[in-house]
Amino acid sequence: MKKTIVMFAVLVLALVSMRCPKEDIVADKGSLEDLMKSDTIWFGASTKVDSTSRTTILGPETTIVWWRGAQTHDQPTLQIEVVGDSAWVSWARGNFGKLYSLAKWDTFPLVLWTKNLSERAQIRGTFFREGSTGDDDRGWKLRSLSLAYGKSDSTNTVRVDSLRIKSSRYPDLVIKDPLNSYYRVDSLLAFKPGEAVTLTLYTNEPNGHAFLHTFILAWPFYVRVPFGNKGNGVYEGTWNAQIVVMPRWAIFDLMPHSTLYTPDKPYDFNGWLLPYQIKQ
Numbered sequence: 619m620k621k622t623i624v625m626f627a628v629l630v631l632a633l634v635s636m637r638c639p640k641e642d643i644v645a646d647k648g649s650l651e652d653l654m655k656s657d658t659i660w661f662g663a664s665t666k667v668d669s670t671s672r673t674t675i676l677g678p679e680t681t682i683v684w685w686r687g688a689q690t691h692d693q694p695t696l697q698i699e700v701v702g703d704s705a706w707v708s709w710a711r712g713n714f715g716k717l718y719s720l721a722k723w724d725t726f727p728l729v730l731w732t733k734n735l736s737e738r739a740q741i742r743g744t745f746f747r748e749g750s751t752g753d754d755d756r757g758w759k760l761r762s763l764s765l766a767y768g769k770s771d772s773t774n775t776v777r778v779d780s781l782r783i784k785s786s787r788y789p790d791l792v793i794k795d796p797l798n799s800y801y802r803v804d805s806l807l808a809f810k811p812g813e814a815v816t817l818t819l820y821t822n823e824p825n826g827h828a829f830l831h832t833f834i835l836a837w838p839f840y841v842r843v844p845f846g847n848k849g850n851g852v853y854e855g856t857w858n859a860q861i862v863v864m865p866r867w868a869i870f871d872l873m874p875h876s877t878l879y880t881p882d883k884p885y886d887f888n889g890w891l892l893p894y895q896i897k898q
Contacts, residue, residue, distance in 0.1 A: 642751070646700045649756040650745055654696055654709055654860050659865055660763055660803075660893065661709045661741065662694060682721055686735060689715035693728060703747035705758065710740040712771070717885050719878055731881040739768035741891070742797055760803055765796035766891035768871075775882040776826055776872045782818040785809055795891045808897035809859035821851040821872055821888075828853035831869035832860070860896055868892045 672790045690713075697708040719731040742764040749757030783791040787808060793799050801807060809815055819828050828845035845853035853872070860866065871889030 621708065625821065643700050645751075646705065646756055646758070647698045648889055649758055649772070650698050650700070650705055650707060651696055653745070653755055653758060654707060655694070658759070660743070664709065676746070682719055682878055684719045687716035687718060689735070690715045703757075705745040706742070707745060708740060708742045710738060712736070712738050713768075713791050715876070721879075721882075729881075733877070733885045736771040737768050737885075737887055738771060739889075740797065741766035742800075744800065762800040762802045763806075763893050764798065764800050765793065765893070767796045768869075768887070768889040768891070770885050770887040773886050774888065775886055776823040776888045778819055778870065778872050778876050778890055779823050779890050780820045781870060782820070783807070784818075785813055785814040790835055793890075793892075800895065803865075803893075806865065807892065807894040809894060810898060811859060811861045811863070811896055813859045814856055815859055816854065816856050817845070818848075818872070819845060819853040819870060819872065821853065823872060823874055824849065824851045826851075826853075826874045827878060828855075828870065828872045830855060830857055831871065832857070832866065845854070851859070863896045864897075865893065865895050868894060 622840060652699055692712040692714075694709055694711040699706045713735070715735045717733045717735045721729050722752075734779065743760060744762045745758045746761045747757040748759045751757060752804075780794045781796075783793070787810075791807075820827070824847075828847075830843040830845065842853055843857055847857040848854050857868075869889060869891050871887060874883075874886050876883035877886045
């Protein structure tokens, strides 16, 4: 009888030990999911300002003014892997809307081209448990972020292969794999207020258009800077970092000539989003 009681106790302990880790992982994933969904800075940043901006491209035969219309989004797809006090996460979402190009040809009046915009963006990150399971959010804190990566859905022929950054802090920084290039959120890439930063995109598209998009807290609230086409798929531009110290995104995107300059070719896009900070 005594032997039976001991065996029963061992079985109960085994079942409890098997159940608790599974229950903990479920609770951890729930907390991490809530943290990602409530984070409006790094996961699910708004595209409202980008949607209302304009860019003018001057050519020998045409003037193109293009902009993205208001966008809708599907529910984000979250992937979470928990191992002890570490977690690896992925956030992805579809963006849907319209791309508008207003063209002025020498022999025609103004014409407006409208194209369907459908793209998907993804970002990865890591969380560490810096507290205990009894704390808010079970002690989880965001530790690091990758770059975000976006591309058009139905047609995607253009590709950014690498990004080169040259500034006072980074004399020659090259990023080749955006979703596997991680930076700690407490020590992101940093630029001085107003600092000139030279950016070079290396791509597979020699006849395209590349742009830098970033936000500022002064008129006109938003900056879209075209890169110069250096030939052979290389695009380069110089950008002056913002003044106000806060976490930010810099968005680099690439489209072929046909996306902006022809009415019958589809939306074709590849973009990277770089998390950074302004710091003295």
